[in-house]
Amino acid sequence: MNNPRELLQILARQFGLLSKNCCQIGGQDISIIHSHILYEINRQSMPSMQLVADTLGVDITTFSRQIQSLVKRKLVKKTASPEDGRVYLLSLTTEGKFVAGSIDKMMTDYLDEVFSFMNEFERDTVLRSIQLLNRSMQKSKMCCTPMG
Known part of the structure; x- marks a missing residue:
């Protein structure tokens, strides 16, 4: 069983990446994309919407809808940048920090x-291998673009 695609398909399934929701926290169903967004906002200090969208490889229109959903759920706060009012900065609310921490x-x-x-x-071998795979994927011209 050395078929790379098969190994990655199995890994994705076992990691639950095919599920709609990653988990339920505080009575809220959290989707996988929302989990990734909360993680990135928590990891960075007041990132712009564009920065998080680029980090996740999501187009800004789709990302904007996801952020609106998180704002309505009171997990994310969206604030206009003091330097440029067209740029929105993201931060986690208290509830958002709780959800991100729980995940x-x-x-x-x-x-x-x-x-x-x-x-x-x-x-250590697995972790080094994942780092190597991530670096190689970043160099690929096909990485992070929709296939189809």
Whole structure:
């Protein structure tokens, strides 16, 4: 079983990437895209909408709709930049920070359990391999563009 596509398909399924929702937190269903958006806003300090959209490889129109949904759910705050009113900066609300923190804890616990079945060498090998794969994908001309 050394078919790269098959291995990545299985990995995506086991990671739950084909599911509509990643989890339910505080009575709210959180979609996978919302989980990624909350993670990026939390990781960066007051990022612009365009920066987060670019980081996630999502077109700004689609991203804008996702942000509106998160604003309505009171998870994200959108503020006009003091330097340029056409640019919107994103931050997490208190509830958004709670949701992002809960997802982070769930993912950390999940990965800790997954890696508990490996010895240190295997774990380090997997992590180095993922870093290598990420770097190679970033160099690819096909990376992060819709296929079809």
